[in-house]
Amino acid sequence: MKQITGITKQESFRLSRMTDRTEEGAFVRAEGAVHRVRNLGEVVFVVLRQRDGLIQTVFDRKRFEESGEIREGGALRTEGRIRREGRAPGGAEIIVEKAQVLSVPAASLPLPVDRNIRTASLEARLDHRAISLRNMKERAVFRIQEGLVRGFRDYLYGQGFTEIHTPKLGAKGAEGGANIFKLSYFHKPAVLAQSPQFYKQMLVGVFDRVFETGPVFRAEKHNTRRHLNEYTSLDLEMGYIDSMEEIMETETEYLRYAMALLNREYERELKLLNCELPRIASIPALRFDEAKKLVAELYGRPARAPYDLEPEEEELIGRYGREHLNSDFVFITHYPSKKRPFYAMDDPEDSRFTLSFDLLCRGVEVTTGGQRIHDYGMLRKKMEARGMSEEGMEGYLEAFRCGMPPHGGLGIGLERLTVQLLGEDNVREGSLFPRDMGRLTP
Amino acid sequence: MKQITGITKQESFRLSRMTDRTEEGAFVRAEGAVHRVRNLGEVVFVVLRQRDGLIQTVFDRKRFEESGEIREGGALRTEGRIRREGRAPGGAEIIVEKAQVLSVPAASLPLPVDRNIRTASLEARLDHRAISLRNMKERAVFRIQEGLVRGFRDYLYGQGFTEIHTPKLGAKGAEGGANIFKLSYFHKPAVLAQSPQFYKQMLVGVFDRVFETGPVFRAEKHNTRRHLNEYTSLDLEMGYIDSMEEIMETETEYLRYAMALLNREYERELKLLNCELPRIASIPALRFDEAKKLVAELYGRPARAPYDLEPEEEELIGRYGREHLNSDFVFITHYPSKKRPFYAMDDPEDSRFTLSFDLLCRGVEVTTGGQRIHDYGMLRKKMEARGMSEEGMEGYLEAFRCGMPPHGGLGIGLERLTVQLLGEDNVREGSLFPRDMGRLTP
Numbered sequence: 078m079k080q081i082t083g084i085t086k087q088e089s090f091r092l093s094r095m096t097d098r099t100e101e102g103a104f105v106r107a108e109g110a111v112h113r114v115r116n117l118g119e120v121v122f123v124v125l126r127q128r129d130g131l132i133q134t135v136f137d138r139k140r141f142e143e144s145g146e147i148r149e150g151g152a153l154r155t156e157g158r159i160r161r162e163g164r165a166p167g168g169a170e171i172i173v174e175k176a177q178v179l180s181v182p183a184a185s186l187p188l189p190v191d192r193n194i195r196t197a198s199l200e201a202r203l204d205h206r207a208i209s210l211r212n213m214k215e216r217a218v219f220r221i222q223e224g225l226v227r228g229f230r231d232y233l234y235g236q237g238f239t240e241i242h243t244p245k246l247g248a249k250g251a252e253g254g255a256n257i258f259k260l261s262y263f264h265k266p267a268v269l270a271q272s273p274q275f276y277k278q279m280l281v282g283v284f285d286r287v288f289e290t291g292p293v294f295r296a297e298k299h300n301t302r303r304h305l306n307e308y309t310s311l312d313l314e315m316g317y318i319d320s321m322e323e324i325m326e327t328e329t330e331y332l333r334y335a336m337a338l339l340n341r342e343y344e345r346e347l348k349l350l351n352c353e354l355p356r357i358a359s360i361p362a363l364r365f366d367e368a369k370k371l372v373a374e375l376y377g378r379p380a381r382a383p384y385d386l387e388p389e390e391e392e393l394i395g396r397y398g399r400e401h402l403n404s405d406f407v408f409i410t411h412y413p414s415k416k417r418p419f420y421a422m423d424d425p426e427d428s429r430f431t432l433s434f435d436l437l438c439r440g441v442e443v444t445t446g447g448q449r450i451h452d453y454g455m456l457r458k459k460m461e462a463r464g465m466s467e468e469g470m471e472g473y474l475e476a477f478r479c480g481m482p483p484h485g486g487l488g489i490g491l492e493r494l495t496v497q498l499l500g501e502d503n504v505r506e507g508s509l510f511p512r513d514m515g516r517l518t519p
Numbered sequence: 520m521k522q523i524t525g526i527t528k529q530e531s532f533r534l535s536r537m538t539d540r541t542e543e544g545a546f547v548r549a550e551g552a553v554h555r556v557r558n559l560g561e562v563v564f565v566v567l568r569q570r571d572g573l574i575q576t577v578f579d580r581k582r583f584e585e586s587g588e589i590r591e592g593g594a595l596r597t598e599g600r601i602r603r604e605g606r607a608p609g610g611a612e613i614i615v616e617k618a619q620v621l622s623v624p625a626a627s628l629p630l631p632v633d634r635n636i637r638t639a640s641l642e643a644r645l646d647h648r649a650i651s652l653r654n655m656k657e658r659a660v661f662r663i664q665e666g667l668v669r670g671f672r673d674y675l676y677g678q679g680f681t682e683i684h685t686p687k688l689g690a691k692g693a694e695g696g697a698n699i700f701k702l703s704y705f706h707k708p709a710v711l712a713q714s715p716q717f718y719k720q721m722l723v724g725v726f727d728r729v730f731e732t733g734p735v736f737r738a739e740k741h742n743t744r745r746h747l748n749e750y751t752s753l754d755l756e757m758g759y760i761d762s763m764e765e766i767m768e769t770e771t772e773y774l775r776y777a778m779a780l781l782n783r784e785y786e787r788e789l790k791l792l793n794c795e796l797p798r799i800a801s802i803p804a805l806r807f808d809e810a811k812k813l814v815a816e817l818y819g820r821p822a823r824a825p826y827d828l829e830p831e832e833e834e835l836i837g838r839y840g841r842e843h844l845n846s847d848f849v850f851i852t853h854y855p856s857k858k859r860p861f862y863a864m865d866d867p868e869d870s871r872f873t874l875s876f877d878l879l880c881r882g883v884e885v886t887t888g889g890q891r892i893h894d895y896g897m898l899r900k901k902m903e904a905r906g907m908s909e910e911g912m913e914g915y916l917e918a919f920r921c922g923m924p925p926h927g928g929l930g931i932g933l934e935r936l937t938v939q940l941l942g943e944d945n946v947r948e949g950s951l952f953p954r955d956m957g958r959l960t961p
Contacts, residue, residue: 078803078804078805078809079764079803079804080801080802080803080804081764081767081768081771081801081802081803081804081850082768082771082800082801083768083771083772083775083801084765084768084769084772085768086761086765089759108759108924110724110922110924111922127727128679128681128726128727128728129679148922149922150921150922151922152758152759152893152922152923152924152925154759179759179924179925180893180894180922180923180924180925181894181922182895182920182921182922183895183896183919183920183921183922184920184921185921186921187917187921204914205914205917206721206914207721207722207724207725207914207915207917207918207921208917208918208921210722210725211724211725216725216726219681219683219726220681222684223681223682226682226684227672227676227682230669230672234669237570237571239570239661239662239665240665240668240669241661241951242664242668242734242751242933242950242951243951243952244734244749244952244953244954245687245734245736245749246700246736246748246749246954246959247959247960248959248960258688258702258704259702259703260700260701260702260703260711261701261702262700262748262959263738263740263956263957265959267959269702276951276952279648279649279961280649280652280951282552282649282653283649283652283653283658284570284658284661285569285570286570291733291734292684292686292687292733292734294687294688296705298705306688306704307686307687307688309684316594317531317550317594317596317621319528322521322523323526323528325523326523326524326525326526326527326528327526329523329524329525330525330526333525358524359522359523359524359525360522360523361520361521361522361523362520362521362522362523363520367520408523451594451622452622452623453624453625454625469960471960471961472646472647472648472649472960472961473649473961475629475647475649475650475961476649476650477625478624478625478626479592479624479625479626479627479628479629479649479650480552480553480590480591480592480593480594480622480623480624480625481594481622482550482552482594482621482622483594483621483622491684508684509683509684509685509718509722510685510686510718511686512686512688514705515705517688517689517690517704517707517709518689518690518911518913518914519721519913519914519915519917
């Protein structure tokens with residue numbers, strides 16, 4: 078019988094751990110994927126890709142030949158001494174004294190991982206996703222994404238929110254409409270969750286404040302650069318609010334928190350991507366009708382859809398934010414009731430509008446939120462007015478029948494937020510393995 | 520136009536924020552759900568449920584009558600002065616000077632939320648889940664669960680793991696077998712992910728170390744106290760390992776980290792649930808065949824299934840761990856190849872067994888993990904030997920063809936770990952809204 082006590086092996090050396098000159102000459106072990114091999118005859122440079130950067134190892138000809146098959150894509154363990162070298166990535170290299178091939182690839186890479194991979198089309202990069210992500214810049218996108226979701230949770234833990242895990246399989250979709258995936262669940266009809274909306278509301282009655290970070294599913298029949306059929310939603314819902322502005326305030330503080338976290342702990346990746354994050358002192362909020370009128374007048378684009386913002390209008394609002402409000406973010410509030418789900422709270426001052434909002438980031442919607450109806454009678458009345466059936470919603474309605482505090486919340490599309498911050502032009506760039514109408518693999 | 524700058528409203532007073540006597544007599548605003556009303560005639564005690572505990576408010580008869588409908592399940596805002604009172608929950612109460620009813624329930628609660636709710640059956644509690652969770656102990660279970668998943672992420676961030684979000688919709692299941700949910704994806708056959716296995720392995724080639732916390736789907740036709748058809752899986756996968764023990768070491772340290780986090784930040788809930796967490800100095804590891812023989816001999820239970828552990832055997836191993844090894848956790852290693860998926864690495868010393876393990880917590884499996892095959896040729900050979908088709912797996916196989924480091928990982932069932940630590944006897948107690956063969960709502 079063995080006893081497992083904890084981690085005993087020393088970690089692989091990485092350049093990010095080298096803080097000063099004192100480590101020059103130190104004997105270290107470094108592992109990594111073979112990112113690039115440059116064979117100059119008498120000397121061979123093998124650049125290893127590690128999780129936080131590249132490290133150059135230097136072989137003499139004899140050791141390289143004796144070490145076995147060292148090829149791009151393989152995995153290698155080296156031991157040797159550190160030498161300062163200004164031309165090496167990170168300013169140092171390892172003079173190899175011993176090497177062990179950990180893995181040999183069976184084929185060469187279908188894409189140029191160590192060069193500008195964007196010369197390959199998006200389709201090609203997605204077709205070979207496990208390979209294209211080995212490019213330093215491509216993978217950095219998802220380190221930034223990690224910071225965004227990590228910041229969301231950390232900020233909310235600190236604000237007394239409880240993290241929840243709600244089912245993705247259910248009897249009824251929360252958002253209505255046709256964009257819903259259906260399946261058979263032990264011979265019963267079931268759907269995939271379009272959002273955790275019902276559950277997070279029910280749980281406000283339990284924990285007062287809740288959040289979830291998880292997948293949602295939308296069978297949208299749109300194949301645009303803004304749509305995914307499965308995406309990661311950052312959802313929160315909070316009770317005891319007096320207005321929807323409190324939700325917007327919470328989002329503003331989250332964004333500020335996340336930008337600070339990224340600048341602090343993801344500096345390397347931001348630099349690699351040449352990305353400067355927005356500074357958020359405050360976020361301007363325009364009313365829906367006001368914003369619509371404003372861009373129509375200012376940019377000469379007549380409004381066509383009266384109840385919603387078209388993508389081009391959102392873009393123009395983004396331009397307005399940049400040019401006139403000095404802000405990458407703009408809240409749009411008071412969306413028409415017609416285009417919002419039944420659970421949205423109507424504005425008591427004008428019931429054609431709702432106490433709801435979107436947040437645009439550089440002209441693209443990244444968040445939808447608002448205050449919800451908490452009164453049971455009001456909720457049923459609105460469902461009735463819309464001709465909705467209560468079937469499959471008994472548990473949701475029971476929470477309201479037994480009393481719910483005033484509340485509201487929001488959902489942020491993680492992939493959209495990622496690409497908007499990084500200046501990517503297609504939401505697929507922000508998904509490790511995107512799902513769209515034409516893509517179910519890899 | 521408004522400017523949203525951040526949170527401006529002062530938070531509701533909560534007893535957990537009261538640190539010393541100096542706050543006696545302070546004028547505060549406290550909100551909460553009406554948890555209990557005790558009307559003594561001249562004086563009425565209204566206990567409010569807040570996210571971190573109960574707080575007693577005291578009304579005189581007149582103010583109570585003038586305040587509107589204050590009923591269990593409703594939501595209330597009070598203002599008043601703090602008074603020390605040993606008999607009140609938390610040792611203090613608020614003498615109400617002003618009250619505002621925020622919400623009035625339309626019906627009384629179907630379950631006794633403020634008393635021992637376990638007098639109601641599990642079925643009844645699950646049928647009315649949004650209500651039964653309002654019970655203080657029921658909801659505390661999910662605060663503990665939060666600590667477990669939060670600890671998982673925090674520990675792994677610190678170890679250089681990258682968080683990933685992988686698709687739940689795909690063309691092929693990772694674990695094989697019949698327990699797979701199928702659906703139509705824009706007229707193409709699709710499945711729900713049984714695990715993020717393929718994706719986390721592919722991404723080890725990108726980030727070296729990855730983890731994911733998300734839902735997985737198993738169409739198991741078992742309606743037992745151990746099975747859920749949708750559960751939350753804590754997955755990690757790490758490269759550059761020399762043995763499966765490194766995975767087990769990482770899990771051991773995670774568990775220690777999580778126990779410390781829970782003891783530090785979830786003390787209130789642990790106390791409420793009367794739960795003492797295991798102390799983990801080390802975790803004993805037994806070989807599969809050794810463990811099987813041992814419980815057969817020690818407890819007189821002849822082994823029947825030669826290639827797997829039956830639930831009763833796991834229970835007996837748990838008993839052995841408690842009685843002889845002084846441990847709530849036991850690793851079982853070297854499972855037979857026949858019962859492990861194709862991607863498991865066979866033991867080079869005896870290929871009938873694999874370099875894989877389970878972790879049992881108090882006699883129930885909570886983790887499956889192990890070293891994986893990283894060599895392309897070996898992987899294809901094993902797939903061929905099992906008669907597997909490569910269809911739908913092209914992207915997975917390409918990662919190996921282009922080179923993968925030695926690696927391994929594990930998946931922890933969050934709900935199982937939660938209930939095993941808390942001594943619950945049914946995994947459904949650890950799921951907010953469980954999904955089983957008979958339950959798709961609420």
